[in-house]
Amino acid sequence: MAVDFEFSEEQQAFGQQVKEFCDAHDDIDIFDVTRENMAQIVDTPKRRAFMKELGHQGWLGMTWPKEYGGQGRSAIEQYVVFDEIQRAGVPFPFVTINTVGPTILRFGTEEQKAAYLPGILAGELNVAIG
Numbered sequence: 001m002a003v004d005f006e007f008s009e010e011q012q013a014f015g016q017q018v019k020e021f022c023d024a025h026d027d028i029d030i031f032d033v034t035r036e037n038m039a040q041i042v043d044t045p046k047r048r049a050f051m052k053e054l055g056h057q058g059w060l061g062m063t064w065p066k067e068y069g070g071q072g073r074s075a076i077e078q079y080v081v082f083d084e085i086q087r088a089g090v091p092f093p094f095v096t097i098n099t100v101g102p103t104i105l106r107f108g109t110e111e112q113k114a115a116y117l118p119g120i121l122a123g124e125l126n127v128a129i130g
Contacts, residue, residue, distance in 0.1 A: 007080065015080045021057065022088035025050060031089045047091055048123075055123030060093070061101055068105060068113055069121045093126045100127040 007015065022031075029046045054060055063078045064070025085092045101120050104112055119125030 007076075011076060011080055014077060015084055018059070018081050018084040019087070022084055022090055025053070026088065030091065043126075050091075051093065051123035051126065053123070054092075055121055060123055061097055061117075061121045064101065064105060064117070064121070068117050093120075095129055096120055096125070096127045099129065 027046065027050075029044065030050050051060075058071055059081045061069070062071045062073045062081065063075055064072070066072045082092070082094075097120070101117060104116055108116070116125060120127075
């Protein structure tokens with residue numbers, strides 16, 4: 001059985017959309033990864049505004065269930081976003097989106113979900129683990 005590792009036409013088109021978005025927002029004050037590691041996101045007004053724009057695009061928590069504000073999209077689509085984000089050097093709250101949010105989804109109370117998930121998806125809440 002052969003496995004096809006190529007993206008579908010729809011996935012490629014989505015990747016192009018994300019690429020064009022990143023290219024259109026390319027700003028050294030947001031995307032510069034020469035001064036710091038991408039995991040060390042410095043909280044600046046421009047970066048906060050950019051995170052909100054990612055949330056507005058629906059690219060934060062896009063695989064999360066719709067009933068909690070996600071889009072219920074596939075892991076492949078999330079990978080397409082991550083691939084383009086990393087290509088462009090865009091700071092991205094990977095821990096918040098891939099660890100903290102899913103943990104709240106699985107183990108959090110309804111009150112915790114209501115308190116934290118909308119802010120994460122809107123790009124207004126970024127969580128660190130230490």
